[in-house]
Amino acid sequence: MSNQQIQKVRVKRLVHIGLWASDVQAQARFYHRVLGFDLYTHADGSLEQHLEEEDAAIFLALGEEMHALSIFNDTRVFPTNGRRPVVRSTLHHLSFAVDTDAELAAMAARLQMSGIELSFEPRDGAPDLGDALWLNDPDGNRVEISVMPDELYTAISSNRKTRRALLRPYGLQHVALKTSRLEEMVEFYTESLGFDISDWLLRERAWLRCNNDHHSLILSEGQTGIEHVGFTIADGSELLGWADYLSHQQVPLLWGPGHHGVGDDLFLQFPDSDGLHIELSAGLSQYYDRDVTTPPRLWHTRETALNLWGAIPSWLREESHV
Structure with a gap:
């Protein structure tokens, strides 16, 4: 393997996100009943039957063969000084993919050259598909890198669209993380x-x-944790349909409908059953060549960057630092 191959390798897509949940069953039911997720499992049985299993992780998919979310029972114990409650991040792990086994090996070599500790362990939710590369980012977030070729992803995406239920997201789009060490x-x-x-x-x-999507990852200053998870929907008309649908489901809208300047997409945000913010996004900007590096666009005002339609929620303004 040449040094050039090692330096050129990069992850190609965000595959799924693992979440800690205070109530796995409640979270899984929310994503199933409100957002249309299906149970992803190799075993027989319905979602309700699997929810009866205490402490079992639940893997959820959007009609395709690979899961987009994995939900884990939060049994973590945190020390406390008795004065301030400890804020727990609900992020269990992030999962990214490369195209080939050779790229995975090159990625491992690249990380080792940078002095990053890593290990090969079974893939989350799919141990029969081979081992994945596991490591920690600077905030200590667990990161999984596995093999998922373009052909498989394309087939899954096409299959997903033909089987899509009414008002179900097309797929996982991005994750937004807060960090105290942004640079x-x-x-x-x-x-x-x-x-x-x-x-x-x-x-x-x-x-x-x-890849071609304007973003798969957002990093912002703040207390370390997950800010929101974004999913793709079709267009602005569907976004308004979601707003009506969520109101009928008694799920409050936290922000939007709005129009991000960055990414040029229409969006709305709402909480899941654990309070994690979920974003639905339509019309995200695309790069025609995912392998071309271009200088980043610089924004100097939050209003135009975050919402061209004006409204920025107080919780977002308070978390930002000038």
């Missing part, structure tokens, strides 16, 4: 995993891409 995290994901920077906002928020 270090941006450097890790660009230099170690091969992401490119699409946009910067005031050096307090960065949008990173690893």
